[in-house]
Amino acid sequence: MSEISVRVGISRGLAWSSINALVLRIGTFGVGIFLARLLSPEQFGVFAIALTVQAVLMTLADFGLSTDLIRSQDHARKAPTVATMGVVTGTSLTILMVISAQSMAQLLGSPEAGPVIAVMSGTLLLAGCGVVPYAKLQRNFMQKQLFIISLVDFFVGTAITVLLLMSGWGVMALAISRVTAQFVTLMLQYIFAGERPKFGFNRTLTRQVLGFGLPVAGANLLSWVLLNADNVVVSRMAGPTALGFYFLAFNISSWPMNAIGQVIRSISLPAFSRANTSPQRILSDSIAPAWTIILFAGLMLGLLAAPVIELVYGRKWLLAVPVLAILGIFGALRTIFDMAAAFLLANGRSSVVLIIQMIWLVCLVPLMIVGTNLAGIVGAAAAHLACAVLFVLPSYCWGLSRIGASLNALWAAFWPPLIAAVPTALATVLASSMTDSLSIRLVLGGSVGCLVYVICIGSWFKRKLKVITKYGAVNESVGVSVPTVLNKTSTRKGGV
Numbered sequence: 001m002s003e004i005s006v007r008v009g010i011s012r013g014l015a016w017s018s019i020n021a022l023v024l025r026i027g028t029f030g031v032g033i034f035l036a037r038l039l040s041p042e043q044f045g046v047f048a049i050a051l052t053v054q055a056v057l058m059t060l061a062d063f064g065l066s067t068d069l070i071r072s073q074d075h076a077r078k079a080p081t082v083a084t085m086g087v088v089t090g091t092s093l094t095i096l097m098v099i100s101a102q103s104m105a106q107l108l109g110s111p112e113a114g115p116v117i118a119v120m121s122g123t124l125l126l127a128g129c130g131v132v133p134y135a136k137l138q139r140n141f142m143q144k145q146l147f148i149i150s151l152v153d154f155f156v157g158t159a160i161t162v163l164l165l166m167s168g169w170g171v172m173a174l175a176i177s178r179v180t181a182q183f184v185t186l187m188l189q190y191i192f193a194g195e196r197p198k199f200g201f202n203r204t205l206t207r208q209v210l211g212f213g214l215p216v217a218g219a220n221l222l223s224w225v226l227l228n229a230d231n232v233v234v235s236r237m238a239g240p241t242a243l244g245f246y247f248l249a250f251n252i253s254s255w256p257m258n259a260i261g262q263v264i265r266s267i268s269l270p271a272f273s274r275a276n277t278s279p280q281r282i283l284s285d286s287i288a289p290a291w292t293i294i295l296f297a298g299l300m301l302g303l304l305a306a307p308v309i310e311l312v313y314g315r316k317w318l319l320a321v322p323v324l325a326i327l328g329i330f331g332a333l334r335t336i337f338d339m340a341a342a343f344l345l346a347n348g349r350s351s352v353v354l355i356i357q358m359i360w361l362v363c364l365v366p367l368m369i370v371g372t373n374l375a376g377i378v379g380a381a382a383a384h385l386a387c388a389v390l391f392v393l394p395s396y397c398w399g400l401s402r403i404g405a406s407l408n409a410l411w412a413a414f415w416p417p418l419i420a421a422v423p424t425a426l427a428t429v430l431a432s433s434m435t436d437s438l439s440i441r442l443v444l445g446g447s448v449g450c451l452v453y454v455i456c457i458g459s460w461f462k463r464k465l466k467v468i469t470k471y472g473a474v475n476e477s478v479g480v481s482v483p484t485v486l487n488k489t490s491t492r493k494g495g496v
Helices: 004-040 039-061 065-071 075-107 111-120 122-130 131-139 143-166 172-195 203-238 238-252 255-273 277-305 304-311 314-344 348-401 409-431 438-469
Strands: none
Touching: 039 111, 039 122, 039 172, 039 238, 065 075, 065 438, 075 111, 075 122, 075 131, 111 122, 122 131, 122 172, 131 143, 131 172, 131 203, 143 172, 143 409, 203 348, 238 255, 238 277, 238 304, 238 348, 238 438, 255 277, 255 314, 277 304, 277 314, 277 348, 277 409, 304 438, 314 348, 348 409, 409 438
16 A cells, blocks of 8 residues: 555544544443433443453454554465454353353352353454454555444444343343344444455464464453453452442543544554654654643543533432542543553564553552552542552553653653643632532533633644644554454453
């Protein structure tokens, strides 16, 4: 593909990804409100346990195969071998999940989740079967087709969920709808990619694929384990009901990351894999505008947590307010980590990403146990933020410095939004405290905060945005993220 073709592909990809993110996030937001008002916190907790198990194993169903196909210059020859490997891993994990479903549910402190876990195991096989067509769609910047697939997935899953819930199926409705929607997604991926299932096995290619894919799979697995370790700890130490409140708060804190991340996730890896720009500046220039937006979004979610939760989900969910206040900032940092990890992968440093995920997991689990023991779900949220600041951020700085990224340039992109956040927070708190009306607090606090933030950082943000548009093909992207097979599912937390 020529540079002009890549440039056109990126532009179209960004446009369709933006539409995808906007439409689906609005739809998912509406469905989330419906489910939160219909289900109890305990039922939410049961589904969270099932989703945790499925999400962790889903990383292995892909095994880093799609990532290798997307970035590879020899993708056509690798495809049959990759297809075979995808089916084998997906089938194996499905069988494992079915057999161990009830044992895992009891181990995680929620025996009611056993049947739900067993049903959701079908998504692992379907994900493994879809590695090749999914990679082709991503590699060729076919975001319009991916948008249509996502839209169909959303409507099929939502319709089945609502029908089964209204028929009294309870939490099982969510599992059945997820498997059905995944099957429809798989069919559409093959249709739009113009692919037919084609299997083969080349031992030499297998070694090449595994050489890159295993560290990616390991990093994704560790990432999902550590980002779902909170579910396990909270469920075991505080129970399913407390997990329901925590699960809701984490979902809300992920709104900004999911919306922005989906736009840039879909085109980042193929674009960065073909870039000729020096890493000295490209990452810092990409982070600057993305961090400016995501920090403000996380800050507003944290400061206005009470009116957001009560207005949208109802008073029964107010125990999630202090959790959201902490996780809002953590969600913003996750976006930066996501960008840094993708940049490392685009430069072939999958082993570095794996090491960082190992550091993250080893540091998070003890902090999570101590935090939950001392302060319940609020302590669990605080553990996430403390681990991110004290251990994960320095680890990514170390990894990026190894490939020539300028840490001084990264810091220069990082601190201006942080400084602007201080007067923004003060103004938001003051404005929202002037009335008892929830809706007015939300609108007034958000408006005043936005105005102060724009005044403080607006000119700087415009300059950084102009720098991005002057880059070549890759730098037309605002940031980077890691495309994994998990992006094809309706899971709550991002990949690496």
